[in-house]
Amino acid sequence: MKAMTVGIFLLILMLTLAITWWAARRTHTTSEFYAGGGNLSARANGFALAGDWMSAAAFLGFSGLVSLYGMDGSLYAVAALVAFLVVLMLIAEPVRNTGRFTFGDVVAERMRSRHARLAAVIGTVVVNLAYMVPQMAGAGALIKLLLGIPYDLAIVLVGVGMMVYVLFGGMIATTWVQIVKAVLLLIAAIVLVLMLLSAVHFNPLTLFASVEHLYGPRMLVAGGYFHHPLDPLSLFLSFVFGVAGLPHIMTRFYTVPDARTARKSVLWLMFLAGSFFLVTTLIGFAAATFVGQDAIRTADKGGNLALPLLAQYLGGGAGTFGGQIFLACISAIAFAAILAVVAGLTLASSGAIAHDLYVNVINDGKVGEAQQVRVARIATLAVGLLAVLLGLLAQGINVGVLVILAIAVAASANFPVILLSIFWRRFNTAGVIGGMAVGLASSVILAFIGPAFLKGNAIFPIVNPTILSMPLGFVGAWAGTMMTSHSGRRAIREAHEARFDAFVFRAHTGLDPEREHTAQ
């Protein structure tokens, strides 16, 4: 079994390395490194976005949660889809029209301030690292369980893989690895769903009935995983506003030529990833019915192996050839999912460090093209090594809090800043710093004193702190702005407001009237 799994792992690894080799020959400029040249089609970018969003946490986690907790897992899955309504209607087009490579570009374009860009760098790096460590830890645990490779070695392997993709292939390799992974994952989901539906005579209601019969009616209502009545609301707030503040998602809007294509790519994502999220309920219920919650918990107490175990069951069961093939395929796809997502996160982080911090904050943009690419690769190496180190340290600790932390920081610090940058005329650099500082501090503190970390001794009762930390982030942004909006000379204030006019015109039309004017 292990030889077969290793063989399929290696096959996928070789395919992605071949993509990287092909991409490396096309990656020379900063635009190619950070944005893949900016000429992807809506469909290709939609698949890549779906690949980004269907991480191992979604692929394994949602179906696992459904199998153990029923409705709570289904709420997680649908929240991950509805989140893109805000991205589609409020964020994607302005971000594409006003930025170049990073979230920091948008904030800096609006504020024309190094302090504001620096605040965006901090928001980006914190969110990305908090998002990356659980992926690394999950990869280590998964590979250790399936292949018998020690956790440490598994983490190093994932780290080396993602660094190779990003260092040599930049955004082009990362994008195509995401696309391949998304296609593989969707094919696997279609095959699994067809097989599990055939097992219940194509009547999905049978699965609902069997879960209710086996585990009681509580599986079909919220409350198994969420204990506080506000937990579902805070979960939705986290996703709906957090996704709009995730830097690695924003980065994908620079890989397309214009806002119209960015918009269409979000629609592709919503159908591709949404269809997958929809069937995680069926997959989870089928796993609970056919594999059983005890067996799922024995394999992994968090339920993350429910989907691979279901695949093994549908293939014929443990010890059969079909069962082994199915298990090996699903495991290899999960591995590819982790590699692809961490590569995207690494690229977004290295962009923040190299493009925002080194090029624009430290050197005021006066860095040659070749040097920029060189620094981006060094930053990739540094981020990759840091991620490996944190992944090694994360062994055995509760990494669930980090996922919550990442999305809460994105919703509480990044989202208020990006939203107010786009829509509030008076918003200024002090507001950016205030929003970022208060949103970041409140989400970190509340996450660590909440049930995800302190379990029964939690001081803050709600798992996702966004319900409180996001309003606090907005208050911080408002307070920072109001405390400084009356200072400074009138000419500066007027210039700031005129700058907003130029920004908002560009955000909605793609045309910068100031630059067009001065270019004449």
Added chain:
Amino acid sequence: MIELSHDPHPPQDPPPVPLRVLEGSSASVAAVQSMNFRALVSLKVRVVAPLLGLSLLFILCTALLAGYDRPLMAQKVLGAFNVGYLLVLLMYGLSWVTACIYVYAANNRLDPQAALAADAARWSRT
């Protein structure tokens, strides 16, 4: 390039705003005050506000019901399939339908209006 935003420690004696920036600024003010751009913003508000507002209202109300009214969510609709799962299913449908309506409206109404506003801004300079 001058600092156009308010830093927490604004300079005591900021440099005068160069004429070139003032010319650009007036172009920006004219661009956002143009009839075409105002029509674009108004159209966007009319498209986005109801679509996003109603969607979020439905989604967040469902989340509240999931937490506070479990007996209602447990009411059976068809076999073991209950109100809670019906609402979850509706959220999927709502998300897809809303997204399609927005993309259709953006492609067919917002983009042409944005192009008109951009063309007018270019034309006004020449």
